Amino acid sequence: xxxxxxxxxxxxxxxxxxxxxxxxxxxxxxxxxxSEREGLALADAIRAVKEKARPCAECFTVSERSPCEICxxxxxxxxxxxxxxxxxxxxxxxxxxGYKGRYHVLLGAVNLLEGVEPHDLTIDALAExxxxxxxIEEVILATNPTFDGDATALHLxxxxxxxxxxxxxxxxxxxxxxxxxxASKAIxxxxxxxxxxxxxxxxxx
Ligand SMILES: [Zn+2]
Numbered sequence: 365x366x367x368x369x370x371x372x373x374x375x376x377x378x379x380x381x382x383x384x385x386x387x388x389x390x391x392x393x394x395x396x397x398x399s400e401r402e403g404l405a406l407a408d409a410i411r412a413v414k415e416k417a418r419p420c421a422e423c424f425t426v427s428e429r430s431p432c433e434i435c436x437x438x439x440x441x442x443x444x445x446x447x448x449x450x451x452x453x454x455x456x457x458x459x460x461x462g463y464k465g466r467y468h469v470l471l472g473a474v475n476l477l478e479g480v481e482p483h484d485l486t487i488d489a490l491a492e493x494x495x496x497x498x499x500i501e502e503v504i505l506a507t508n509p510t511f512d513g514d515a516t517a518l519h520l521x522x523x524x525x526x527x528x529x530x531x532x533x534x535x536x537x538x539x540x541x542x543x544x545x546x547a548s549k550a551i552x553x554x555x556x557x558x559x560x561x562x563x564x565x566x567x568x569x
Pocket of ligand 1: 420421422423424425431432433434435436
């Protein structure tokens with residue numbers, strides 16, 4: 365109806381998470397009606413990101429260098445590893461200002477309905493990292509306080525338990541069903557401060 369080029373851009377937008385037909389059309393028409401400079405700047409930004417940004421080989425966060433700035437910073441505490449779902453969660457934790465350890469990014473959360481299984485995440489790489497690096501004393505399971513995040517934490521516990529490392533989970537100050545990304549700095553700092561042991565409950569002997 366609008367011509368092949370316009371239809372194609374609508375299709376591309378629709379492939380992005382959270383974008384349906386109407387939003388895809390709105391974005392497309394915004395670009396069609398805007399200046400050429402603006403539209404091409406967007407295209408250039410996408411190209412640059414695809415050429416330069418990639419996952420860090422150690423922690424899988426997105427960076428223009430690998431190892432990333434955090435992994436290669438000798439001032440970060442090598443004894444604590446904070447496991448989060450996405451690179452945006454790393455940013456949220458950094459903004460909270462209370463964390464000085466390192467990270468591991470899972471690149472998602474287990475969601476069987478959407479076909480995301482544990483082996484689609486970087487759990488194996490995490491277990492390998494904990495096995496190899498004997499400086500790591502504590503792994504903070506900082507997946508989101510959602511159904512998916514909790515399910516993911518259980519898988520992480522099963523994968524890490526045999527390695528004998530201490531596991532903790534962020535305190536429940538975070539709103540249930542919310543995500544780290546949208547938690548306030550203060551709440552996130554508090555949840556980190558109040559983290560609890562997250563081991564398999566054993567029967568008293
Ligand atoms: Zn890294």
